[in-house]
Amino acid sequence: xGELLKKYGQVRLxxxxxxxxxxxxxxxxxxxxxxxxxxxxxxxxxxADFYKLVANINMAKENLSRxxxxxxxxxxxx
Numbered sequence: 001x002g003e004l005l006k007k008y009g010q011v012r013l014x015x016x017x018x019x020x021x022x023x024x025x026x027x028x029x030x031x032x033x034x035x036x037x038x039x040x041x042x043x044x045x046x047x048a049d050f051y052k053l054v055a056n057i058n059m060a061k062e063n064l065s066r067x068x069x070x071x072x073x074x075x076x077x078x
Contacts, residue, residue, distance in 0.1 A: 002033055
């Protein structure tokens with residue numbers, strides 16, 4: 001595994017906590033590597049792919065809000 005550069009934070013999905021970390025690139029041309037991991041699961045992607053994933057999640061959230069009338073408070077269960 002590469003050198004940890006930055007901890008982006010954590011996210012909880014279906015009761016399981018995942019750490020999101022940026023690691024040094026394995027190869028200079030591909031940029032940083034992002035790990036989304038828990039104690040027993042790990043996903044790895046380039047930093048560029050991570051940004052695409054985040055953009056798609058945000059777009060899906062906006063679409064859900066528009067189509068279903070769900071706001072941030074409702075989506076978090078507050």
